Amino acid sequence: MSMDEAGLLLRHVRVPAGPRATRPADILISAQGRILEIGPGLRVPGVETVDLAGCLAVPGLVDMHQHLDKSSTLAQAPNPDGTLLGAIGAFRTYAERLQADDIIERAQVTLDRCVAMGAGAIRAHTNVDYEMGLRGVDALVRLREANRHRVDVQIVAFMTSSAARGDPDRARVSLEEALAAGADCIGGTPNLAPDPRRYLDMLLDTAEKHGRLVDVHIDETLDPEARWFDYLVEGARRRSLGGRVVASHVCALSARPDDEARRAIEAAAEAGVGVCTLPAANLFLQGRGSGHRVPRGLTRVTELLDAGVTVATASDNIQDAFVPVGAGDPLEIARWTILAAHLLEDAAGRAFDMVTAAPARLMGLDGQYGLRCGAAANLLLTRCEHVEDLVAGGALARTVLHQGRVVAGSFDAMRPAGHA
Template structure:
């Protein structure tokens, strides 16, 4: 009966009201889980977290005994300008280049209204599944122009009380890329964005391209997030070139390498050398299992590899590694619902994590991406943080990742923005 009462009370919290959640299992900053109370202020920030708090001054007090509270999920790598275009962008080859070509053709006709409608729908679906922060890479090039980044900047600013959105100015090279155009337009794109990105592996001049990206980031005082070595060609890797620029431009702790699929194709000694350098320079990584499973290794006649980077080894080495959706229902990934728990499961299974590392998979969709995105003290279940969290009927985070909840409540900035439940209907007797 307590569960029913808690459910009704959570669903009926008044917006802008201070409240306390008591008796639930709470994921704390150090990764431990314990029974604690949470007090949320009327300003949408957490006032206190701890056992047996004084909740007398709260506008409402709800006993959530038997329920779990975790920080909101963080999707550190999406492409909201591409989301939902699958039916308009056929990719018969199923390859990465086929997807690039398909979207480049569509991008020439995709206007702001189209981008806004698709991106908003995906953001709301992600929010309904517990994602409270997203970093999205937005194409900026001669095909897409500035339509995508301007539209997403409008969505980001308008939705800031519902969800935290960060934009990466994804300066996308194509065959025949005009470097003069890139250099002339990157500052304007970066001004609208929160980070600088690109994909060096398909550039005609990777060293020059990397210098343009890092120079723009330093000039704007913004971090770098690269699509790096999204392939399995062991003889072609740009990790060393990118790491050299991290050091030369002073971008330690402010750089993320996404994909890095090639690490799984390198000899272990080479991987270990690069991993040690990533650790020394405090460079994080994001794995994208959906895209890498779908796009990579289609040309292998036997035993095609999984296409992911060395997820388990990087995690165990101490590298900050997150997992993310990448693309949702477009030529790069034809599936996707915005459910980060689904992505966590894919990562555990395809990334060779073990059954006793469910907590690691949970970390890869919470604290690890929050760190890579620089969310700082705004994130987590601690005093002063934004009250962005998910309340579920799971007993712990292992249960949450392994099978998901039957009942979930999503809060952003202290307001309930989504609730969901799976109910079994009683069988009807046949007369």
């Protein structure tokens, strides 16, 4: 890009430069919302220039697993027993009368909250089943288009247990209809299907046929006999889908014997299958049948990271039958992940990567993501000292840029009192 395309110069920011370290820089952004240059002492005459007085600039946060179609429905569909099956049943009953406009109204409130917290990209798993049909996908497509200038929304056609209850061939038809209606990715719940093997094959075959990314809820149980993660990994390897498949939850991996779990993790690393852990849902829903030594319910996060598996963490549900709390803040989830997954070495750095670069890579956004020339200027600005400070305690004020334009907060909020 040439300098005459410049549209905005952010002066006197600090960018991450290693553990508990930053370096001073200016960020030049094009009129089209791309980062042109990052470095100290930039001068571009005639370009709008904002002095940010040393605030911290990091890439926009990425929440790669949400259920926007369900958010803020706890009052209408409470969970009777706090279990996964209880939540599924509660929302299924409510979904029979749920209309697209209702979904959009609630999801917009959640989306606004997420943007204010710094989320630049969200992957929304959206029910496709007998109760919802394509209403959820249609609603999320409208929501995505209405907010395209504020946040990137990637829609997963989430083939629920209800969709899998019937003939998998009929489920395939519904899935292809969802893709034609505007869904971006393929998802589902194999463990709850009558024939999980056939169901998983259907999802992977459809992804291979249409060239789509896959993100499935799998082994969301603490049953040590659950092995569908292994079958997913093998299916991805066999179809050469490495780097395009994500296994969400994988709670059962923590319940399996260490040697078996290690082999499964090594196979996932070799096949290029990523994992998304969901601490909020896993802590709330899993382990309720245990009378003592109640398990945390998460997958083996540290072992997966150490093996080279790309691991993200995300909000999952927000204030519904599956998770009764949630602020739409990926940094909050990063903190929960440190605690629940017992992260220790470079805990904040690893957790920050799990809500930034790692999910961007799993969502196929890494070509346009990050603090680098050519990437989209999706930024979070705060007055924190460094990334570790940001993860540990958050920020009292946040200013969010999407494609170089302020979509939440303000530049004035980034300047110390009395700074001109």
